Amino acid sequence: MLLRQVVSATRWNQVETLIKVVKEDVGRRLVMAQPRELAVGNIVRRVLRLIREVYNSEVATFDDNSAEDDDKDSNTDDDEKEDEEIKSKSSQKIRTFSFYGGSGTGTNTHSSMINLLGDGSPMGAKRASPLIISELQEMINELENTYVNIIDQAMEHIHSNEIIMTVGKSRTVEMFLKTAAKKRKFSVLVAETFPTYLGHEMALSLSEAGIDTTVISDSAIFAVMSRVNKVIMGTHAVLANGGLISVSGAQMVATAAKHHSKPVVVCTGLYKLSPLYPYDEDSFNDLVAPDPVFSFNEGDLIDKVTLLNPYYDYVSPELVSLFITNTGGHPPSYLYRLINENYDPDDTDI
Amino acid sequence: MDPVKKTAKELKAERRALQERQRAEKAARAAGNAAVPSKKPASGSGASSTVGSTTATSTTATPLSETSGSTKTTDSKQRHSLTKEINNKEINNKQVDMFSHLEITKGANTGLAPKEIHPAILVLGLQFSEFKICGANARCIAALTAFQKVIQDYKTPEGTTLSRHLPTHLSPQITYLVNARPMSVGMGNAIRHLKWEISTIDIEMSDDEAKKLLCEKIDNFIRDSITVADRVIVEYGLQKIQDGDVILTYARSSVVQQLLLEAHTKGIKFKVIIIDSRPRLEGKKLLNCLVNAGINCTYAFLHAVGFAMRDVSKVFLGAHAFMSNGALYSRVGTAMVAMMAKEKNIPVIICCETYKFTDKVQLDSFVMNEQGNPNDIVNISTTLTPKPGLLSEWLNKPDLKLLNLLYDLTPSKYITTVITEVGMIPCTSVPVILREYK
Numbered sequence: 001m002l003l004r005q006v007v008s009a010t011r012w013n014q015v016e017t018l019i020k021v022v023k024e025d026v027g028r029r030l031v032m033a034q035p036r037e038l039a040v041g042n043i044v045r046r047v048l049r050l051i052r053e054v055y056n057s058e059v060a061t062f063d064d065n066s067a068e069d070d071d072k073d074s075n076t077d078d079d080e081k082e083d084e085e086i087k088s089k090s091s092q093k094i095r096t097f098s099f100y101g102g103s104g105t106g107t108n109t110h111s112s113m114i115n116l117l118g119d120g121s122p123m124g125a126k127r128a129s130p131l132i133i134s135e136l137q138e139m140i141n142e143l144e145n146t147y148v149n150i151i152d153q154a155m156e157h158i159h160s161n162e163i164i165m166t167v168g169k170s171r172t173v174e175m176f177l178k179t180a181a182k183k184r185k186f187s188v189l190v191a192e193t194f195p196t197y198l199g200h201e202m203a204l205s206l207s208e209a210g211i212d213t214t215v216i217s218d219s220a221i222f223a224v225m226s227r228v229n230k231v232i233m234g235t236h237a238v239l240a241n242g243g244l245i246s247v248s249g250a251q252m253v254a255t256a257a258k259h260h261s262k263p264v265v266v267c268t269g270l271y272k273l274s275p276l277y278p279y280d281e282d283s284f285n286d287l288v289a290p291d292p293v294f295s296f297n298e299g300d301l302i303d304k305v306t307l308l309n310p311y312y313d314y315v316s317p318e319l320v321s322l323f324i325t326n327t328g329g330h331p332p333s334y335l336y337r338l339i340n341e342n343y344d345p346d347d348t349d350i
Numbered sequence: 351m352d353p354v355k356k357t358a359k360e361l362k363a364e365r366r367a368l369q370e371r372q373r374a375e376k377a378a379r380a381a382g383n384a385a386v387p388s389k390k391p392a393s394g395s396g397a398s399s400t401v402g403s404t405t406a407t408s409t410t411a412t413p414l415s416e417t418s419g420s421t422k423t424t425d426s427k428q429r430h431s432l433t434k435e436i437n438n439k440e441i442n443n444k445q446v447d448m449f450s451h452l453e454i455t456k457g458a459n460t461g462l463a464p465k466e467i468h469p470a471i472l473v474l475g476l477q478f479s480e481f482k483i484c485g486a487n488a489r490c491i492a493a494l495t496a497f498q499k500v501i502q503d504y505k506t507p508e509g510t511t512l513s514r515h516l517p518t519h520l521s522p523q524i525t526y527l528v529n530a531r532p533m534s535v536g537m538g539n540a541i542r543h544l545k546w547e548i549s550t551i552d553i554e555m556s557d558d559e560a561k562k563l564l565c566e567k568i569d570n571f572i573r574d575s576i577t578v579a580d581r582v583i584v585e586y587g588l589q590k591i592q593d594g595d596v597i598l599t600y601a602r603s604s605v606v607q608q609l610l611l612e613a614h615t616k617g618i619k620f621k622v623i624i625i626d627s628r629p630r631l632e633g634k635k636l637l638n639c640l641v642n643a644g645i646n647c648t649y650a651f652l653h654a655v656g657f658a659m660r661d662v663s664k665v666f667l668g669a670h671a672f673m674s675n676g677a678l679y680s681r682v683g684t685a686m687v688a689m690m691a692k693e694k695n696i697p698v699i700i701c702c703e704t705y706k707f708t709d710k711v712q713l714d715s716f717v718m719n720e721q722g723n724p725n726d727i728v729n730i731s732t733t734l735t736p737k738p739g740l741l742s743e744w745l746n747k748p749d750l751k752l753l754n755l756l757y758d759l760t761p762s763k764y765i766t767t768v769i770t771e772v773g774m775i776p777c778t779s780v781p782v783i784l785r786e787y788k
Contacts, residue, residue, distance in 0.1 A: 187447075189753075200739055200740040204741065204750070208747070211749060212749050213751065214750075215750070215752045216752075216753045217627065217753075218683075219652055219683030219686065219755075222685040223685065223715035223719075223757075224448075224715070224755075226715075248657070252652070252686050252690060255690060256686060259689055295732060298733060301637070304641050305647050306649070309650070310654050
């Protein structure tokens, strides 16, 4: 989350179309740093979209007044100052992430770009930058409020004495359930989520909040599903078709829920919604070290065996009933609309 | 729970256990086999472990001497039985609501066993409850062999006949085994068969002859229903494995293991994907066995089943029992594997001997099931050395419960075919087979 805000803070400065290229550079760098972290790319896209929008509207209004050229230089200076302020705020955050290098080079390139602009920028759109900054601030605020917005809907989705199943550990789901627990009494079944045991953490945290929690082994998911009222889970990313990239094991939970006709509710902030399309189930998956599956110190057997330990699972959109996002509840079929709203089609490939 | 109450409870439990032991000892002495010098049970809880072991020897030092090796395990278990008992009580207090009708397997208590329980049965009870012997076939064979010993050591009392009295002698033994761990469907069928054999024995027949006959019948049952049946199933199964197949299997089934090994020796080139699950890790045994035979194996846990299913051409699964409505009752997680296979349109083939068929019907995994020790979930190691995870303090957290189910029910729509010793049948034909062959 934080690094995305950082990204947006460094990003905005160069307003014009030319500079978008630079941004894409920065953005690409960040995305390449961790290609599975789709949210980073999403934020970059949103920022780009925002810049475009502001720029376009400015262009429309300023088309008539051509006398803006003189103001340019003074405006750039102002921009720079503001940039510096925001940067200093965000730099603390930057340091906490290894992305520092990426964003650092970003700032260098953009200052050189400012000079470039001073010479030959085509439009008098400099005026737009304060606007963009304020818009970005708004976006950062929105991101910060994502959880609050999602949690506020908890009461609409959980009734008393319900049995809810969840898998893995998602901060959103955890807070969602805890909020609901303040007013309603219900119980939660947590699948232990094998290689990471995130389910254990989740269960511990929920039970400390006074929620009646039961940990089950992953294998018992199907067996108890018939008594479950709802599956509520978080996700790593949401794809353009409404499919999920989620913790491994989520696919079997969702499939078992579908078999028993139980609704699967996914709690996620909109920033996880990605315009990428999963042409192939594995394109977003990672196989990680198999040590938790089969310990390396178990002798030479390991040399003769192939071990699988996928980190993510792809959950197809047919298995999901509802997305609870910070802008309300949406069915998977509606997501394409949200994508159009939030991203520019030109930015799908960064 | 506050510690003061706990200790009070502890003391109470200890006292009760002590009393019962004394009673058992007295009974043993009264029965006349007090060849062992009986010590006066020392008072105080500190000495209770020694008391425990004395009782164990006095009860187990009955007719058969061959069990002396296993008496040692009995002793050490005895020592833990007290703490275990208290633990069990706490665990039982933290039962999951919807499963509160299923008792958590308590483990056999040899010290409190009635005197007529045969030592072979005592040992077996322990092995069952500790999961030293598990798997439907292994348990059934072990139980029948133990009953053979019981029958060999049996003497018909005056004024009654073997066919009348033997069943009454056997029933407490069976109850003891069931208390150690609920009986599998196959075992139930085998015992029913045994009782029927006993009832058909001619009254005129002498004890020795009758006993010999019964032992023979038991041997026949094991041979016909399990050993030979397995071999026939393997033969049928071989027809379904071809070069280039990728076979997925879950946990460990003895028949599936035999089948895969046999296919390998026949020179069929295929790959195996073994899916395993916590906390039992049975698949690891299978993996060991197949890898040593030189089969190309992939090993993964249940969370990867969706991922692993892409390249699979067939799924072979074992069975614990088959319900009359065509549902498969098997190791927990089987349903999930079958479901994922069905989702990808991969055939699911079950290997099951017909003695595991039952005329019972079941629709969910709740009504009949078994709960394992919830503490197994706490241990997050995948090797033999235990490694307590985050939840080791779960007994002290009032809102936290653990559920360790042992079986689940796979609906018939996920099963493509069942290979039995009478042929390959659709799973809905279970009642037909029951009718035809019983």
